[in-house]
Amino acid sequence: PHDSDLAHVDGMSLSRRKGAGSDTRDGPSSPDVTPKKRATRNDILSDHFTASTNERTMQTIFDMYAGASSGQGIMHIAEALGIKDIFYPRKKINVMIIGNHSSGKSSFINWYVGEHVQKTGVAIETQGFTLVTSGKKRETLLGVATLQLFPHLSDIKAIQDTITKHLATEVSISNERKFAEITFLDTPGLVDGSFNYTFPVDEAILWWAQYADLILLFFDPIGQALCHRTMSIVERLNENYGDKMRYYLSKADDVDNEQDRQKVLIQITQNLSSKIRNQKFDLPTIYLPRADRKSHVPNAINEILHDIEKTINLNVQRGLNQLEIDSKKIVDEINARLDQDAANRRHNSSAARKGLMYSALACLMPIILVMYIMCGVMDRQTLTQRNHFYHVLVAVQTVAHWLNMLPEQYSLHFMLALGVLFIVFILASKWVWRYKPTLTKKDVSVLRDQRRYIEETVMQRKHDLYQDYFAQFVSGEFDP
DSSP states (O other), X not given: OOOOTTOOOGGGGGSOOOOOBOOOOOOTTSOOOOOOOOOOHHHHHTHHHHOOHHHHHHHHHHHHHHTTTTSOOHHHHHHHHTOOSOOOOOSSEEEEEEEBTTSSHHHHHHHHHTSOOSOSSOOGXXXXXXXXXXXXXXXXXXXXXXXXXXXXXGGGGXXXXXXXXXXXXXXXXXXXXXGGGEEEEEOOOBOOTTOOOSXXXXXXXXXXXXXXXXXXXXXXXXXXXXXXXHHHHHHHHHHHHGGGEEEEEOSGGGOOOHHHHHHHHHHHHHHHHHHSXXXXXXXXXXXXXXXXXXXXXXXXXXXXXXXXXXHHHHHHHHHHHHHHHHHHHHHHHHHHHHHHHHHHHHHHHHHHHHHHHHHHHHHHHHHHHHHHHHHHHOOHHHHHHOGGGHHHHHHHHHHHHHHTTSOGGGHHHHHHHHHHHHHHHHHHHHHHOOOOOOOOHHHHHHHHHHHHIIIIIIHHHHHHHHHHHHHHHHHTTTOO
């Protein structure tokens, strides 16, 4: 797959990603988000110059795989060499947000993006999975279009054929925070009771989790924070994805009373402790900051921002490390092919020498047979009288000595033996004179050019990218 006009929906179409869904209610803690002015063409064109070092690094890595500037990308070389386990890098991380209904998932996304991309206070019946990602144009894609844009997500239909109508993608042009390097995965609000989802929401969330780099779990202090469905999903997710999971008491400013808030925290912590065994966890309080409302409640929302940024950094490191691993795979494969070609050429040279030797021995058998016959039908005087037989006479006399030692009754056996040896040498010549396939000069030249590109261009650029990445920590880009 290739990038579409929509994005910098970037790494998503060429890597593993997830979806997200609807969400919560409006309330005192809902963000005061005003849709921003649509970006102009100049704003979009300036993205390249305002992109962070991480963005530029991942874009450069992606370009080396795609061959955007060199004309011979890593993916093209890998495909030509038949290497199947090299894939496009992900330019974005996937942040999946899970929680009970009205826990503030969509509100958090809107606040982070700085744009009202997700509806809040959506009825449970209308909720689904929504991918929120950055792109070049504001756009909303429905289920079928989402799977067309991200064909690797088609496997979700194994859960339920009709689940496609519960998928959507929101593409935003926002440049807020680190949004350009993130795809949010908004999931349906979780509830208990008699409500029946139109699709197996538990299994769908578990399916999406495999694509997540970070999983945020929001618990509403007033709503359904302790619902059985939420705790059941938490328990199942923790079995395989515990290291990705972070837990938060959202909308904490809705509970001004310290004792009530501590009571909720204790209840949720106790429930989580029974589901999450052999693993420590924190449950900090968070809420969306508002200019028109001050709260004394501790707000750990910056911890989420830190976790997201840390995950982005780890993704860059993984991208650089994978670039080196994939480059080594390609160089090793090229070296193996060139070594095999050299070995085949040595084999073919040896086979030609052995084949010529056996062919010469096979040709010798008829000559000996002719000499033997001539010794029997021509006497020395006859040969001497014919000058043109002089040289033949010399050769015949050379072997006549030992041929005459053969008893006459074995003459037929001798001639049959010569015939058998002739056949044996011919067959031996054909057996050893078998060539192994070799590369053409053009093929060898192409392989050497590809190896030179990987060793000199790719590896040097990887080294430079690492230096740029490390320079961030002293350039002030990460300073608060």
